[in-house]
Structure formats: C-alpha cells, structure tokens
Amino acid sequence: MRNDVVVHENENSKFGMNTGKWRMLVLIAFAILAILGCGVSLLKGSVNISYTDIWRILIENGTGVKDQIILNIRLPRTLVAALVGMNLALSGAILQAVMKNPLADPHIIGISSGAGLAGVIIMILYPAMEYLITPVAFVGAMGAAICIYILAWKGGIRPVRIILAGVAVSAFLGSGISSLMIFYSDRVHGALMWMVGGLAARSWPHVDIILPYAVVGMILAFLGAKHLNILQLGDEIARGLGLQVEITRIAMTAIAALLAASAVSVVGLLGFVGLIVPHAARLMIGSDYRFLLPASALLGVAVVTFSDTFARIVFSPIELPVGVIMAFIGAPFFLFLLRREL
Amino acid sequence: MGVIGAKNITITLNHKEILKDISISIPEGKRTVILGPNGSGKSTLLKALAGLLKCSDGSICFDKQELQRISKHQLAKQMAILPQGAEAPKDLTVGDLVDYGRFPHRKWWGSAPKDDKECVLWALKQTGMEKFQNRLVSTLSGGERQRAWIAMALAQKPKVLLLDEPTTYLDIAHQLEVMNIVSRLNRDNGISVVMVLHDINHAMQFADEIIILKDGAIFAKGEPEKIITVDLLEKVFGVSAEVFINREGKPVLVPMTLSKKK
Numbered sequence: 082m083r084n085d086v087v088v089h090e091n092e093n094s095k096f097g098m099n100t101g102k103w104r105m106l107v108l109i110a111f112a113i114l115a116i117l118g119c120g121v122s123l124l125k126g127s128v129n130i131s132y133t134d135i136w137r138i139l140i141e142n143g144t145g146v147k148d149q150i151i152l153n154i155r156l157p158r159t160l161v162a163a164l165v166g167m168n169l170a171l172s173g174a175i176l177q178a179v180m181k182n183p184l185a186d187p188h189i190i191g192i193s194s195g196a197g198l199a200g201v202i203i204m205i206l207y208p209a210m211e212y213l214i215t216p217v218a219f220v221g222a223m224g225a226a227i228c229i230y231i232l233a234w235k236g237g238i239r240p241v242r243i244i245l246a247g248v249a250v251s252a253f254l255g256s257g258i259s260s261l262m263i264f265y266s267d268r269v270h271g272a273l274m275w276m277v278g279g280l281a282a283r284s285w286p287h288v289d290i291i292l293p294y295a296v297v298g299m300i301l302a303f304l305g306a307k308h309l310n311i312l313q314l315g316d317e318i319a320r321g322l323g324l325q326v327e328i329t330r331i332a333m334t335a336i337a338a339l340l341a342a343s344a345v346s347v348v349g350l351l352g353f354v355g356l357i358v359p360h361a362a363r364l365m366i367g368s369d370y371r372f373l374l375p376a377s378a379l380l381g382v383a384v385v386t387f388s389d390t391f392a393r394i395v396f397s398p399i400e401l402p403v404g405v406i407m408a409f410i411g412a413p414f415f416l417f418l419l420r421r422e423l
Numbered sequence: 424m425g426v427i428g429a430k431n432i433t434i435t436l437n438h439k440e441i442l443k444d445i446s447i448s449i450p451e452g453k454r455t456v457i458l459g460p461n462g463s464g465k466s467t468l469l470k471a472l473a474g475l476l477k478c479s480d481g482s483i484c485f486d487k488q489e490l491q492r493i494s495k496h497q498l499a500k501q502m503a504i505l506p507q508g509a510e511a512p513k514d515l516t517v518g519d520l521v522d523y524g525r526f527p528h529r530k531w532w533g534s535a536p537k538d539d540k541e542c543v544l545w546a547l548k549q550t551g552m553e554k555f556q557n558r559l560v561s562t563l564s565g566g567e568r569q570r571a572w573i574a575m576a577l578a579q580k581p582k583v584l585l586l587d588e589p590t591t592y593l594d595i596a597h598q599l600e601v602m603n604i605v606s607r608l609n610r611d612n613g614i615s616v617v618m619v620l621h622d623i624n625h626a627m628q629f630a631d632e633i634i635i636l637k638d639g640a641i642f643a644k645g646e647p648e649k650i651i652t653v654d655l656l657e658k659v660f661g662v663s664a665e666v667f668i669n670r671e672g673k674p675v676l677v678p679m680t681l682s683k684k685k
Contacts, residue, residue, distance in 0.1 A: 236437060304531075311526050317506040320475050322579070323499025323527040368512035369519060 107366045111379035115163070118386030122159040123151065125390050127397060153284060161283040162389045162403070163382040164295045165344045166354060170381025171302050172340040173355025174362070174374055178309040179333045182240040183360070183418055187222070187341035188352035190247025194254035195225025196338075196345040201258050201275075205265045215290055215346045222338035222345070225250055230334075237316065278351025278404030280389050287347040294343035299378065301336045306370040309333065313368060351385075351404045353411025358384055360418060426451040426583055426615050427472050432481035434464075434471055441467045442639045444481070449583070454609050455617045456626040456647075459636035460660055465619045466507065466587050468636065472617065473504040473585050485583075499527035503576035504585040511560045517571045518556040521546050524578025546577035550604055566597030573604065583615045584608065591621060598622070602629055623676055627651055635659055648674070657682055 123135055130138075130147050137143075138151045169187065176185035176192070187193045199221025203214050232246035233239070258276070308329050311319045319326050344351065362376040385403065388410075392401040425448035434442040442464045449455050449472065457465045470476050472483065474490045483490040485502065503524075511520055521543050528542075529535055547553045550570040555563065560571055569589055576584060586605065590598040602625060608614045620626045626633055627647040635642040635650065637659050643650045653676070656664045662678045669675050 307526070307529070307531075311523060313512050314523065315506075315510060317470075317475065317504075318509050320495070321473060321499065321504040321506070321576075322523065323494075323496040325495060363514070367514045369515075 104366055104372045108372065108376055108379065111362070111376050111383065114383035115379045118383040119159050119163055122162060122386045122390045123155050125394050126150070126155060157284045157288050158280055159386060160288050161291060161347055162280055162386045164291045165348050165351065166358070166381035166383070166385030167378045168291070168295050168298060168340040168344040169351065169354035170358035170377040171299060171374060172337040172344070174359035174370070174377040175302060175305070175309065175333050175337040176355070177359055178313050178370065179330050179337065180240070180243045181238055182243050184244055184356065184415070186353065186356035187337065188350065188355060189251070190229055190243065191225050191251030191254060192222045192338055192341050193345050193350050193352070194251045194258065196222040196342040197350050198254045198257045200346055201261050205261055205268050208268070215294055215343050218342035218346045219339050222342040223335060225254060226334050226338050275349035277402045278349045278407070279402030280348055281400055281402065283347060291343045291347045294339055298336055298340040298343065302340070302374055305333050305336065306374050309370040349404070351407060353407045353415070354381060354385060356418070357411055357414050425449045426486060428484045429472065430482050430484070432471060432478045432483060434467055434476055435479045436467070440639060442471065445641055447634060447641065447644065449615065449617055450632060451615050452613050453615060453631040454606070454629055455632045455634065456630035457617065457619045457634045457636060458623065458626055463636040464639040465636055469504070469585050469587050469617065469619050470506070473502060474498055475504065496527055499579060501581055502583045502585065503579040503581035505572055505576045505587060505589065507587045507591070509572050513559070513561045515560050516556070517552055517558055517560055517563070517574070518543070520560055520571055521574045521578050524575040527579055542580055543578050546574040549577055549608060550574040566593050566600060569593060569597070569601055570604065573601070577608070581614065583617065586616070586618045588619050588621060590625065598625070623651065623656070627674070627676070651676065
C-alpha cells in the first residue's frame with residue numbers, strides 16, 4: 082500500500098479521489114463508522130445501559146439482567162445486522178460489475194426473491210429442515226440469477242434488459258412467496274416482518290446461520306476484485322486481456338447469490354442495502370474493486386446497524402422493521418441513480 | 424507462414440454467415456490493413472484473428488500453434504486487441520486503465536512482476552500520455568482517449584497489436600497522431616500491426632499489405648499500390664474515384680460520385 086501512495090501522489094492531480102492516500106482515508110472513515118454503528122446498536126434500546134457497563138459486560142461475561150440483555154439480545158442482533166449489511170453490500174457491488182448495471186441490487190433484480198421463495202418453502206412446508214435454509218436459499222438465488230441472464234440475453238448483456246428481466250422475475254417469485262404465505266398463514270410466524278426484512282428477535286442461532294457464509298463469501302469476493310475490475314471494461318476488452326469472461330461472470334454471480342441468500346435467510350427481504358451502499362462507496366472511493374469491495378463491506382455494516390438502531394428507538398416502544406427504514410431512504414436514492422446513470 | 428494464419432475459416436453469428444472460407448496470413452513485423460464496405464465482416468475478421476470468436480469451420484494459428492489450444496491468458500501476453508467503442512468506468516484514471524493492461528502478466532493473487540511499472544510507463548510514453556496519468560479517462564478528448572486505450576493494449580507488451588477503426592470519430596490531426604504512434608511502434612519495436620480502417624488513403628500510406636473484404640469474402644489482398652485501383656473502388660464500394668499524384672509521387676484517391684449501378 083505504501084508504494085501506491087508514493088507513486089500516485091501528485092500535487093497537480095485534479096482528482097484526489099484516485100490517490101492511494103485518499104482511498105486509505107475513506108477506508109479508515111468507513112471503518113470508524115462501522116464501529117460506531119455497532120457501538121450505538123449495543124448502547125441504545127428500551128433498557129438504558131451505560132457505555133461503561135457494556136464494556137464491563139463484554140469483558141466479564143456476567144449473568145445479571147443487563148448482562149443477559151447485552152449478551153443474548155443486543156450483541157447477537159448487532160452481529161446479525163453487521164453481517165447482513167456486509168453481505169448485501171458486497172453482493173450488490175459484485176452484481177453491478179457482473180451485470181454491467183448501476184441498478185443491480187440483489188433485491189431489485191429478483192435474486193433475493195429467489196432466495197426468499199426457496200426460504201419460505203422450507204419454512205412453511207418443511208420446517209423440520211430449517212438448518213438447510215441457507216443452502217436452499219442459495220439454490221433459489223442462483224436459479225433466479227440464471228433466469229435473469231437467460232431472459233436478458235440477446236447477443237450480450239445490456240443493462241436495461243437486465244433490469245426489466247429482473248423486475249419480471251422478482252414480481253413472479255414475489256407472487257409465489259405471497260400465495261404461499263396466504264395459503265399457510267397459520268404456519269408463518271412474523272411473515273410480514275420477513276417480507277420487509279427485519280432484525281427483531283434475531284439471536285445467536287441466526288449468527289450461526291449467516292457467519293460461515295459471510296466469511297467465505299467475503300474472502301471469495303475479495304479474491305475476485307481484480308477480475309471484477311477487468312470485467313468493468315466490457316466483455317470484448319476483458320476477453321482481449323485474457324479473462325475468461327463467462328466463467329468469471331458465473332463464478333462471481335454465484336458468490337453474490339451466496340452472500341445475498343445467507344442474508345435473506347436470516348432477515349428476509351431486506352432491500353436497497355445492495356444498491357445504496359456500493360454506490361455511496363463508489364462515489365467516495367472510485368470503481369477500483371480492490372478498494373470498493375472493502376469500502377462497501379464496511380459501509381454496509383455501518384448503514385444497517387445505524388438503521389436498525391434508528392428503527393428500534395424512533396417510535397419506541399413500537400419497533401419498525403429495518404426494511405422500512407431502508408426502503409424509505411432507498412427508494413428516493415434509486416430514483417436519483419435512475420436519473421443520473423441510465 | 425505469418426505470425427497469424429487463418430485457414431479456410433467460416434464464422435457464423437446469429438445463424439448468419441459473416442465470413443466465408445477465408446484464408447489469410449498476417450506477415451510478422453509488418454503493417455496490415457483490412458478495408459471493406461460497412462458490413463463486409465472487417466471487425467469480425469479482426470476479432471476472429473484475436474481468438475475472440477469461434478470458427479464454425481477452419482482453423483487459426485498463432486505463432487504456429489493452433490489458437491484454440493493456447494490459453495486465453497497466455498495469448499493475451501502476446502496479442503492485444505482494441506475493439507471499437509471501448510468504454511471505461513467514469514471514475515477511472517488513465518494510469519489505472521493502462522495498469523489493467525498488465526492483467527495477463529499477473530498472478531491470481533500476490534505481488535506484481537518486477538517490470539510491471541516500467542511496462543506501464545513505457546506504454547504511457549509511447550502514446551504521449553504520461554502527463555495525463557492522473558486524469559480521468561472520461562474527461563479526455565476523443566483523440567487522447569483513443570491513445571489511452573492504445574496505451575492499455577501496449578501495456579500487455581504484445582507482439583501483435585490488433586486495432587478496430589482506431590481513427591473513426593477523430594479529427595484529421597488526431598487521426599494522423601494515432602497513425603504515427605502505430606507506425607512508430609511497428610518500426611521501432613517490431614510490433615506486427617493489423618488495423619481495420621475506413622480511410623483508403625490512410626491505408627495506402629500506412630500499410631505494407633492490404634486485405635480487401637467484400638460480403639464476407641476476400642476480394643483482393645497484396646501491396647497497396649498494386650491492388651488499390653479506381654476499378655477496385657468501383658467494384659467494392661460502388662464509388663467512382665479519381666487518382667491524383669501527390670508531391671511525394673504517391674497516388675491519392677478521391678471519391679467523386681456514387682456509381683450508377685448502386
């Protein structure tokens with residue numbers, strides 16, 4: 082990293098954004114935001130627990146009421162929020178390069194719906210097999226992604242066709258989810274919460290569900306950063322540079338689907354994170370995926386933890402699902418991008 | 424046998440035969456220009472020579488090896504292609520773009536080879552882009568942008584450079600600039616160049632060898648002075664032209680009218 086800073090440093094450079102120093106600053110700022118987000122999420126809630134108490138509890142592992150609240154309610158919820166934020170943000174960032182589309186987000190183009198439908202089928206029809214929910218959701222997400230490619234393919238990938246195909250697939254799968262929920266309304270607990278994406282009552286079992294996939298997905302995503310950079314130059318240039326475009330595209334889509342599916346498995350259909358976060362990160366740090374991916378991951382953690390805390394305390398004691406907050410910020414942002422990019 | 428040899432290749436795209444039974448040999452260390460009317464299959468031929476398209480029939484050899492058997496990664500170290508209408512992300516700098524040209528020389532993960540930075544600097548210098556290193560590609564003028572992309576292709580350190588209409592959409596000064604860069608690369612570095620061009624006079628001035636395509640087949644090939652004639656322009660492009668002799672005693676073709684037949 083140090084070398085990069087020296088080489089890129091140029092006082093006459095009009096565009097500070099692509100200098101190594103600036104990128105490092107942004108990454109550090111995002112890391113601080115992520116830590117703050119997690120901190121606030123631990124600190125705020127219906128029971129007041131002071132900063133010093135939290136510190137003591139985290140270190141000592143006591144058994145008092147406050148300890149219970151922190152260790153069994155707030156800490157796992159914060160972890161789930163952080164991991165979900167990271168996964169959805171990485172998934173969106175990857176899909177934007179793979180689908181050559183600034184509006185690609187696992188929720189908007191229907192990959193989350195694929196995971197959701199598969200997840201709902203398991204939850205409703207085969208509740209005994211709930212431990213399989215993430216792998217099955219992954220199959221659903223991948224299936225949806227393949228459908229989108231097939232529908233949008235016409236001698237190549239075009240951004241607008243991807244979005245239209247995605248909207249259609251998303252609507253189709255969404256109707257499947259809705260009908261299942263209506264037919265089996267007695268069996269779905271908190272179905273509504275699940276449809277908008279919420280973090281209520283998420284605890285250690287949910288951390289266990291998402292954590293392994295988050296770690297593996299993150300490592301694989303970072304390993305693919307250079308390839309995503311080349312893919313951004315367009316298929317023909319990428320082929321000319323010796324990249325196996327089709328294989329790269331399928332592999333990276335699979336990684337994005339895995340990340341999105343594991344997030345959907347624990348919080349349901351949480352939208353817009355994969356859209357807002359990579360874009361905000363891109364505006365700050367540029368399109369180089371070696372920096373954009375970690376920046377998106379950190380910012381994803383920050384956005385979801387802050388939003389969830391906000392959703393919990395703003396109308397306390399009523400708790401909004403975090404998906405409501407995300408949609409509230411996300412929809413205008415989507416329109417802003419639509420005007421700017423397409 | 425040239426550096427690239429195509430033997431009886433046929434290329435079919437979307438159930439349409441674009442190229443029919445074409446055999447050519449691209450001479451090593453020379454400048455070859457592909458000419459032909461719109462839709463005659465020029466770009467398709469260039470892409471096929473670069474191994475970007477599958478031949479439905481026939482085979483292509485690069486350096487005496489069958490193209491299909493060379494890994495894409497290995498091939499990209501020796502051959503660079505610049506297709507038409509390349510577009511970079513809006514926030515990409517020239518330096519980063521040229522750096523991407525080193526992709527084929529890098530391992531999946533780990534540190535870059537030692538000569539990486541030198542190659543990037545060399546490519547920037549060859550195209551006169553050093554001072555633009557920190558500029559965004561999207562803020563450059565058309566001519567500068569084309570040079571930036573050529574620099575990216577050069578960073579691959581290719582033996583063969585394939586360019587698809589590198590001068591289209593450029594004003595006459597920038598056209599000459601690009602032609603001069605490419606000529607110099609060929610002369611000083613021995614890079615074999617294959618270009619698709621539209622300007623027949625540029626082709627005559629620049630090419631050691633010209634390939635003329637018409638309706639997906641080779642109409643003529645050879646040295647420019649020998650094959651480019653008023654008669655050929657009439658037959659291939661449907662244009663009647665006049666020949667003038669310039670100060671250097673070289674023929675210059677000026678298209679005058681569309682011929683009646685068309």
